[in-house]
Amino acid sequence: MGKTIAEKIFAAHLRDRISDETMVLDIDVVLCHEITTPIAIMDLIEKGKDQVFDPSRIKAVIDHVSPPKDSKTATQAKILRDWARRHRIKDFFDIGANGVCHAIFPEKGFIRPGNTVIMGDSHTCTHGAFGAFAAGVGTTDLEVGIYKGVCSFRTPRTMKISLTGALPQGTTAKDVILAIIGRIGVNGATDRVIEFVGPVVDSMSMAARMTLCNMAIEAGGTCSICPPDRTTATYLWPFIQDQYASIDEAVADFAQWQADPDARYESEMTIDVSDLEPQVTFDYKPDQVKGVTEMAGTPVDQVYIGSCTNGRIEDLREAAVILKGRRIADSLRGIVVPATTEIYRQALAEGLLTTFLDSGFCVMNPSCGACLGMSAGVLAEGEVCASTTNRNFNGRMGKGGMVHLMSPLTAAATAVVGTIADPRPFLS
Ligand SMILES: CC(C)[C@H](C(=O)O)[C@@H](O)C(=O)O
Numbered sequence: 001m002g003k004t005i006a007e008k009i010f011a012a013h014l015r016d017r018i019s020d021e022t023m024v025l026d027i028d029v030v031l032c033h034e035i036t037t038p039i040a041i042m043d044l045i046e047k048g049k050d051q052v053f054d055p056s057r058i059k060a061v062i063d064h065v066s067p068p069k070d071s072k073t074a075t076q077a078k079i080l081r082d083w084a085r086r087h088r089i090k091d092f093f094d095i096g097a098n099g100v101c102h103a104i105f106p107e108k109g110f111i112r113p114g115n116t117v118i119m120g121d122s123h124t125c126t127h128g129a130f131g132a133f134a135a136g137v138g139t140t141d142l143e144v145g146i147y148k149g150v151c152s153f154r155t156p157r158t159m160k161i162s163l164t165g166a167l168p169q170g171t172t173a174k175d176v177i178l179a180i181i182g183r184i185g186v187n188g189a190t191d192r193v194i195e196f197v198g199p200v201v202d203s204m205s206m207a208a209r210m211t212l213c214n215m216a217i218e219a220g221g222t223c224s225i226c227p228p229d230r231t232t233a234t235y236l237w238p239f240i241q242d243q244y245a246s247i248d249e250a251v252a253d254f255a256q257w258q259a260d261p262d263a264r265y266e267s268e269m270t271i272d273v274s275d276l277e278p279q280v281t282f283d284y285k286p287d288q289v290k291g292v293t294e295m296a297g298t299p300v301d302q303v304y305i306g307s308c309t310n311g312r313i314e315d316l317r318e319a320a321v322i323l324k325g326r327r328i329a330d331s332l333r334g335i336v337v338p339a340t341t342e343i344y345r346q347a348l349a350e351g352l353l354t355t356f357l358d359s360g361f362c363v364m365n366p367s368c369g370a371c372l373g374m375s376a377g378v379l380a381e382g383e384v385c386a387s388t389t390n391r392n393f394n395g396r397m398g399k400g401g402m403v404h405l406m407s408p409l410t411a412a413a414t415a416v417v418g419t420i421a422d423p424r425p426f427l428s
C-alpha cells in the first residue's frame, strides 16, 4: 500500500512502536525558544540530567520578548543563553542576530525534506512547508527530545487538501489558509496531518508555503506538509550545495518524500481558489472568517504587520506596494516587525523600511512582539487591531483587545483607509 508523506517520514524515523497507535521517532531537529525551553532546562537540571542528545541538532533563539521587557523575561532569556553556552549549541541566536523562531530557523536552512522537527511552540507546523514532519510539543516531550532525541507521536492520519485554480490578484496564501480554517473549523484537523497539494501549492514560494502551513494548528492540525520540489531545493540550495551536484539532483532526491500515487488518506478535499477574495476574521476564533467586502468599514485602532505567519520579506514587500507614497490614516497607528534580523537588513536595503516610516508606521526590531500580547504594541482595553498574525483569541494582543486576522495586503490597505479595507483597488 502506498504511503503519505508523513507515513514515509515516520517509517524512516521509527525507533520504537509502542502500539498500533503510538510510535517513538528519532528527531532530526529540536528547536527552542526562551518561553518554553527554560522550563524544560530547569527540570532537567533538577533531575540531574542537564545534558543534550546532540548540540548540532538543537537550535535556539530568543524571540518572544526581545529585548526582554522585565526581570522575568530577562531571566528566561538568560536561562536559555547560559544553557546554549554550557552545551556548546552553536546555532543560538541572541538579541542583535535573532528573529521569530519559525522565520529564522528556515532562513538558516535548518529544516530539510523528510526531517522530523519538534519545538515547544504550537506553530512548529510552519516547517512542514519544507516537506518535514514538524510538530509543536509540550514541555515534557521537549525535555525528552532535548535529552534523548526522540519523541512519541500518534500514527499519522492525513487529510489531503488539494488547491486548484489560480490565486486572483490581491489574494494570498494567508487568505487561502483563513478560508480553509473557516471551512473546516478550529477542530477540523485535530490530531491530523494536513498534506497540501495541487497547482496552487506548486506555484507558491517557500514564504507562501510557510504562511499556509503556519496556521494548520488553528484548525487543530498536528502538522501540515507541502511536497518538497524544485522551489524547496532552490530555496535550500545555499545550504545543500555540498551534498548535491546540482539542484536537479536535489529535486530528484527530495522526490522520495512525495506521497505515493496510491497513498491512502483519511479524507480528501479540493478547493478551487480562483474566486477567493481576501479574507478577514471577525470575533474571537480563527474559523470566524468572512470575505473582506463584508468586513470593510470596520473601525481599527492599530495595524500590525509581522509574526511567523506574515513577517517575511515577501510580506513586507507586498504591504509596501500599497504604502508607497501614501500616509496611514490619522485615526490609527501602524507597527511593522520584520521577522528576522536578515529580513530587517534586506528591508532596509530595499528601501522598504523608509516606505513604512514615510507612511507613518513604527518599525520594530525582530521579535514576536505584540503577536502574543507580551510586548511592543499591546492593545488597550476595547481597542481593535488589524493584524497579519495567526490568532484572534479574546485578549490575544492585550486584555480586552480585539484582533482581525488578514493578509499583509489587506492590513496595508486598512492602514491607509483607516477602517478594514479591500486591497484590490490599490493594486489595479
Ligand atoms: C509562547 C508559546 C508557547 C506560544 C505557542 O506555543 O504558540 C506562542 O508562540 C504563541 O503563539 O502563543
Ligand code: SF4
Pocket: 064, 100, 101, 102, 121, 123, 307, 308, 309, 367, 368, 371, 372, 389, 390
Ligand atoms: S510570532 Fe506569534 S504565533 Fe509566531 S511564534 Fe511568535 S508568538 Fe507564536
